[in-house]
Amino acid sequence: DTDTQSLAGTVHLVTRSDTSAWGGYVGLTDTDDTNAYVVGGEYARFMGNSTLALGLGYGSVDDVDVDLYGLNGEYRIFANDNLRFDLGAGLARADADVLSFGAGVEYRFANSPFSLGASYTYVDIDDFGIDGNVIGITARWNFGDSSLKERDRSGNTFGPLGGFGGALTLF
Numbered sequence: 001d002t003d004t005q006s007l008a009g010t011v012h013l014v015t016r017s018d019t020s021a022w023g024g025y026v027g028l029t030d031t032d033d034t035n036a037y038v039v040g041g042e043y044a045r046f047m048g049n050s051t052l053a054l055g056l057g058y059g060s061v062d063d064v065d066v067d068l069y070g071l072n073g074e075y076r077i078f079a080n081d082n083l084r085f086d087l088g089a090g091l092a093r094a095d096a097d098v099l100s101f102g103a104g105v106e107y108r109f110a111n112s113p114f115s116l117g118a119s120y121t122y123v124d125i126d127d128f129g130i131d132g133n134v135i136g137i138t139a140r141w142n143f144g145d146s147s148l149k150e151r152d153r154s155g156n157t158f159g160p161l162g163g164f165g166g167a168l169t170l171f
Contacts (some may be wrong), residue, residue, distance in 0.1 A: 003157075004113050005031065005032050005073065005077070006029065006031040006032075007029070007030045007031075008029040008030070008032070009027065009028060010025055010026070010027035010028075011025060011026055011027070011039070012024070012025040012042070012158060013025070014042070014158065015071065015115030015156075016044075016153075017047070018153075019045065019046050019047075020043070020044060020045050020046060021042075021043070021044045021046075021157055021158075022041070022042065022043045022044070023041070023158075024039070024040060025030045025038070025039070025040055025042065025052065025057075025158075026038070026039050027039075027059075033063060034061055034062060034063035034064060035061075035062045036059060036060065036061040036062065036131035037059060037060060037061065038057055038059035038068070039057065039058055039059070040055060040056055040058060040070070041055070041056050041057075041157045042054070042055045042056075043055075044157045044158065046129055046152075046153055049077065049078045049079075049149075050075065050076060050077050050078065050159060051073075051074075051075070051076040051078075051152055052073070052075055053073065053074045053075075053101055054071075054072070054073050054157060055070070055071070055072050055073075055074070055158065056070070056071050057069070057070045057071075058070075065132055066094050066095060066096070068092065068093070068094045069092065069093045069094075070085070070090065070091070070092040070093075071090065071091050071092075072088065072089065072090035072091070073088065073089055073090070074086055074087070074088040075087045075088070075142060076152060078148070078149045078152075079126075081106050081147035081148065081149040081150070082106075082107060082108040082109075082110065082115075082147050082148050082149075083105075083106075083148070084105065084106045084148045084149070084152070085103070085104070085105050086100075086102075086103060086104040086105070086106075086119070087101075087103050088101065088102055088104075088121075089101040092170070095127070096125050096126055096128050097123070097125070097126040097127060098123065098125050099123070099124045099126065100121050100122060100123045100125070101121070101122055101123070102119055102121030102122060102134070102137070103119065104118060104119030104120070105117060105118055105119075106138065106148060107148075108137070108147060108148045109158075112140075113141055113142045113143065114139070114140070114141055115138075115139075115140045115142060115148060116137075116138065116139055116140075117137070117138035117139075117140065118135075118136065118137055118138070119134075119135070119138070120121075120133065120134070120135055120136075121133075121134040121136070121138040122134075
């Protein structure tokens with residue numbers, strides 16, 4: 001129950017070929033209480049019916065003087081163009097080590113832009129003795145592509161925060 005105002009955004013610049021995609025991102029957050037930024041790099045390798053995606057990032061939260069580092073990886077297996085299985089792991093460091101790993105699945109209905117997904121992620125925040133299980137359910141409306149595999153290969157293969165994505169959630 002706060003009246004805090006917040007403005008945030010992240011921009012990704014990505015180049016891709018038939019076999020890979022790479023790029024970087026920058027994100028800024030401005031609230032009444034603090035300012036933060038993140039920068040990082042991303043790389044994906046497209047291999048037949050699978051994709052290996054990696055992200056590395058750095059961020060800083062100014063008013064509380066916290067630096068963040070993150071590294072994550074995802075391996076996606078396409079059973080067919082509209083059924084994808086994910087395996088992911090991430091490591092982040094702020095004032096504590098955050099380790100995560102998980103798995104997920106997404107299915108896109110034939111001749112439809114609509115897909116459903118589910119994920120499980122285990123998160124361990126080492127220095128605070130906190131661990132937890134995160135279960136996610138997604139409903140996605142896909143624009144401009146005909147399948148999950150095409151979406152992945154068209155450059156929309158990276159998560160919202162690159163190197164911090166795997167440490168926070170799989171999807």
